[in-house]
Amino acid sequence: MKEVIEKREISIDNKIFTKDDVMSLIRLFNKLSNEILDKSKEIKGKELIQEGWKESNITERYIDTSHSSLELSASDNSKYIGTYEEILQANGILDNKKIVGISLYFTEHVFDSKFIIRIEQSKSDFHLSSNYAEVEGQDRIWVDGTIKNVEDFFSNCRNQSMFVKKLQYLIMAFTVLILILFLRNLIELFIKTKLIFPRIMENLFTKDWIFFIIVSSLITLAPAVFIYNWLVKLFPRIEIQTDKDIQQIGKEKCIKLWLIASIIIIPTIISFVLRLYYK
Numbered sequence: 001m002k003e004v005i006e007k008r009e010i011s012i013d014n015k016i017f018t019k020d021d022v023m024s025l026i027r028l029f030n031k032l033s034n035e036i037l038d039k040s041k042e043i044k045g046k047e048l049i050q051e052g053w054k055e056s057n058i059t060e061r062y063i064d065t066s067h068s069s070l071e072l073s074a075s076d077n078s079k080y081i082g083t084y085e086e087i088l089q090a091n092g093i094l095d096n097k098k099i100v101g102i103s104l105y106f107t108e109h110v111f112d113s114k115f116i117i118r119i120e121q122s123k124s125d126f127h128l129s130s131n132y133a134e135v136e137g138q139d140r141i142w143v144d145g146t147i148k149n150v151e152d153f154f155s156n157c158r159n160q161s162m163f164v165k166k167l168q169y170l171i172m173a174f175t176v177l178i179l180i181l182f183l184r185n186l187i188e189l190f191i192k193t194k195l196i197f198p199r200i201m202e203n204l205f206t207k208d209w210i211f212f213i214i215v216s217s218l219i220t221l222a223p224a225v226f227i228y229n230w231l232v233k234l235f236p237r238i239e240i241q242t243d244k245d246i247q248q249i250g251k252e253k254c255i256k257l258w259l260i261a262s263i264i265i266i267p268t269i270i271s272f273v274l275r276l277y278y279k
Contacts, residue, residue, distance in 0.1 A: 003138040004138070005112055005136055005137060005138055006136060006137065006138075006140045006143045006144075007134070007135070007136035007143075008134070008135050008136070008143055008144070008147040009132055009133065009134045009135075009147075010132065010133050010147065010150065010151055010154075011131065011132050012119060012131040012132060012133065012154055012238065013131065013237055013238065014159055014160045014162060014237055014238075015154060015157050015158070015159065015160060015238055015239075016157065016158040016159070016160050016239045016241060017102075017119065017157060017238075017239070017240045017241065018158075018241050018242075019094045019095070019241070019242045021157055022094060022099065022102065022240070022242065023088060023094065024153070025102070025104075025117070025153065026070065026084050026087060026088060026104070027084070027088070028149065028150070028153055029084070029104045029106070029115070029117060030084040032115065032146045032149060032150075033066075033068060033106040033115055035142060035146075036108060036111060036113045036115075036137065036139060036142045036146075037064070037066050037108055039110075039111070039139070039142075040063075040065060040066070040108045040109075040110035040111055040113070041063040041064060043110050043111075044062070044063040044064075044065060044110055045058055045063045048062060048063070065108050065109040065110055066106065066107065066108035066109075067105075067106070067107050067108075068083075068084075068105060068106040068107075069081065069103070069104075069105045070082060070083065070084055070087055070103070070104055070105075071101075071102075071103040072087065072093060072097075072099050072101070072102060072103075073099065073100055073101030073102075073103075073120075074093075074097040074098060074099055074100065075097075075098040075099075075100050076097070076098075078097070080093055080097075094242045094243075095242070095243065096243055097242065097243055098240075098242060098243045099121075099240050099242045099243075100120065100121040100240060101119065101120045101121065101240075102117070102118070102119040102120075102240070103117075103118055103119075104116065104117040104118075111137045111138045111139045111142070112136075112137055112138050113136070113137035113138075113139065113142070113143075114134070114135070114136045114137065115134070115135050115146065116132075116133070116134045116135075117132075117133045117134075117150070118130060118131060118132055118133075119131050119238060119240065120238065121236055121238050121239060121240045122232075122236035122237040122238045122239075123233075123236070131238050133147070133150045133154075135147045135150070160235060160236070160237060160238070160239055161235050162235075163235075164228075164231045164232055164234075164235050165232075165235075165237075168228065171228055171231065172224050172225070172228055175220075175223075175224040175227050175228065175264060176217060176220050176221060176224045178264050178265065178268050179216075179219075179220035179223060179224060179264070179268075180216045180217065180220055181268055182267055182268040183216050183219065183220065184216070185268065227260060227263075227264065230260060231257075231260065234253050234256055234257065235253075
């Protein structure tokens with residue numbers, strides 16, 4: 001009678017994977033896969049001997065019932081497929097390419113084992129990528145031990161900063177408020193400098209505050225969402241750091257944060273100063 005298959009799965013979220021993490025993950029995957037593969041080869045060899053095969057005639061091709069694959073996807077849409085050893089030896093891939101996807105797959109048929117790890121860098125906060133590790137098979141000890149090792153590995157990987165996610169409503173509200181102030185200053189500047197501005201629109205924007213708040217909120221909402229998504233891309237839920245060192249990535253993030261802040265705040269300050277100048 002066929003034995004019951006046990007299946008375990010964990011999700012992967014809010015993690016940063018460096019080049020060393022990727023290489024360590026590949027080695028761990030190879031090690032855990034080989035544990036069940038060695039057992040399956042031993043069982044398969046014994047079965048063949050019981051069927052009347054001579055031990056000297058039993059080669060690797062007859063006892064290896066496994067299939068495995070490793071695929072790395074880069075930001076330039078290139079893909080790299082090979083064995084664990086080939087990928088680990090080809091360090092140039094991780095040093096020179098921005099890896100955005102990792103797919104590890106292993107199966108063997110003696111114990112009906114399956115071991116899968118999928119990691120994909122998040123593109124935005126609304127991008128629901130599937131990042132998980134899945135283990136199944138008839139050997140319950142191997143399944144439980146493998147998923148425990150994988151959980152321990154991911155728990156030791158650095159956590160991604162969650163400040164953008166936790167403060168998303170505050171960030172959106174602050175951005176909309178700043179943009180409304182900028183829009184208000186700009187409109188008053190147009191009016192005071194006697195630039196072409198229809199009288200009816202002037203009355204609406206200067207006297208009807210409810211109308212102004214509604215219209216300006218609708219106008220500024222789209223840029224606020226765009227700026228928020230820009231921030232999310234700096235701190236994706238899953239981030240794979242390969243082609244650059246950690247210090248350089250940290251510096252680039254700081255520069256981009258200052259750039260985002262400058263795009264929002266500096267035009268508002270300038271518009272406010274000009275508004276006072278033409279008062």
